[in-house]
Amino acid sequence: MATFTVSSGTINSLTRTLPLTKNTKPHSLFSLSISLTLKASKFTLRASSMSYDKQLAAAKKAASLAARLCQVILLLIISASFLKKVQKALLQADVQSKSDKSPVTVADYGSQAVVSVVLQKELDSASFSLVAEEDSGDLRKEEGKETLQRIMKLVNETLTSDETYGNAPLSEEDVLAAIDSGRSVGGPSGQHWVLDPIDGTKGFVRGDQYAIALALLDEGKAVLGVLACPNLPLSSVASHNPQDPQEKVGCLFYAQVGSGTYMQSLDGSTPIKVHVTDLDNPEEAAFFESFEAAHSLHDLSSSIAKKLGVRAPPVRIDSQAKYGALSRGDGAIYLRFPHKGYREKIWDHAAGYLVVAEHLRFRSLPLKVPTPYSHERSGRPVSLFWQII
Numbered sequence: 001m002a003t004f005t006v007s008s009g010t011i012n013s014l015t016r017t018l019p020l021t022k023n024t025k026p027h028s029l030f031s032l033s034i035s036l037t038l039k040a041s042k043f044t045l046r047a048s049s050m051s052y053d054k055q056l057a058a059a060k061k062a063a064s065l066a067a068r069l070c071q072v073i074l075l076l077i078i079s080a081s082f083l084k085k086v087q088k089a090l091l092q093a094d095v096q097s098k099s100d101k102s103p104v105t106v107a108d109y110g111s112q113a114v115v116s117v118v119l120q121k122e123l124d125s126a127s128f129s130l131v132a133e134e135d136s137g138d139l140r141k142e143e144g145k146e147t148l149q150r151i152m153k154l155v156n157e158t159l160t161s162d163e164t165y166g167n168a169p170l171s172e173e174d175v176l177a178a179i180d181s182g183r184s185v186g187g188p189s190g191q192h193w194v195l196d197p198i199d200g201t202k203g204f205v206r207g208d209q210y211a212i213a214l215a216l217l218d219e220g221k222a223v224l225g226v227l228a229c230p231n232l233p234l235s236s237v238a239s240h241n242p243q244d245p246q247e248k249v250g251c252l253f254y255a256q257v258g259s260g261t262y263m264q265s266l267d268g269s270t271p272i273k274v275h276v277t278d279l280d281n282p283e284e285a286a287f288f289e290s291f292e293a294a295h296s297l298h299d300l301s302s303s304i305a306k307k308l309g310v311r312a313p314p315v316r317i318d319s320q321a322k323y324g325a326l327s328r329g330d331g332a333i334y335l336r337f338p339h340k341g342y343r344e345k346i347w348d349h350a351a352g353y354l355v356v357a358e359h360l361r362f363r364s365l366p367l368k369v370p371t372p373y374s375h376e377r378s379g380r381p382v383s384l385f386w387q388i389i
């Protein structure tokens, strides 16, 4: 284990001066704390000197294939939108509702199945542990049968599109088992994968940003993070023009503890090392927040941005694509203030965290490595795994 000394932010003094509402508990401030404009006090961050190259290669492959499946489904939805009737039928078939009312699509399940299968094929499946968002409960019901068949077909098509997997189709039971392998409870010891098969489901359904977010935790620490962001422009989101048909989209960000953060295009360009912004003047900063006002208090972030002197309007993006964009310097600040009572899940931040934190180790990282010792399926306050120094 190597120990690095890095600088952290003046989050404490900042929190004292901010107009915090009663909804803004300390744990809500974790995202504010990744403001890259903050200046220093000291803390230490341990980073494992172990290599996770094999796991990284598997995770990149898994997330890229899952992204391919999601894009196929998105194309079906988009093309169907030209034919209203077909769209309605498709949406009815492909979008269901979970108890928390967030849309759950065929793509969520399909993505989780693909990631699970690929990781198990590429790595030692005996010790495989996956903490993931979906489970197959609804698919096992009578009314889920048709959806399951669609998922099985899409998963098989996706896997066989990769020549290394040949042509050994998965059965419905294989697909259900792959989805349910995500039921691991995780824990503070051993290795556990953490997956959000589609982070930003609402963005996905809108045709906006979403991410396949996959992280590896080793002994309770995030050591690998991979974010596949199929709709994220390869150039900066702060200046992009969504109407430009020439604009290239599809980014894969990845970080291994101790090795920095890289980005490549999802169609396989040479990876480049990315860097967070050097900006130290908040007036010139772009700041990110959730697209969905229901996910974060926009009014509060607006008043904080004003206090910081930020001049530009917020860049509102769904999902952990925000972390990817931060890691390459598209913006300098990410503000997230969930409404009272909402509990963040570990899969909503683990991968994105490392993608940003890896580059920040020698800079102004005011966060401690999370200690995600349980699967967080039922949700826990962010403060349990994101601690502000």
Ligand SMILES: Nc1ncnc2c1ncn2[C@@H]1O[C@H](COP(=O)(O)O)[C@@H](OP(=O)(O)O)[C@H]1O
Pocket (backbone or CB within 6 Å): 102, 196, 198, 199, 200, 201, 202, 203, 289, 290, 291, 292, 294, 295, 296, 317, 318, 319, 320, 338, 339, 342, 345, 348
């Ligand atoms: N009321 C709420 N407050 C905060 N976050 C919420 C929320 N409802 C859902 N989310 C989370 O916000 C994630 C999307 O992030 P963002 O707001 O950055 O786009 C969702 O991920 P899923 O789409 O995987 O469910 C979900 O976990």
Ligand SMILES: [Mg+2]
Pocket (backbone or CB within 6 Å): 196, 198, 199, 200, 347, 348
């Ligand atoms: Mg999510």
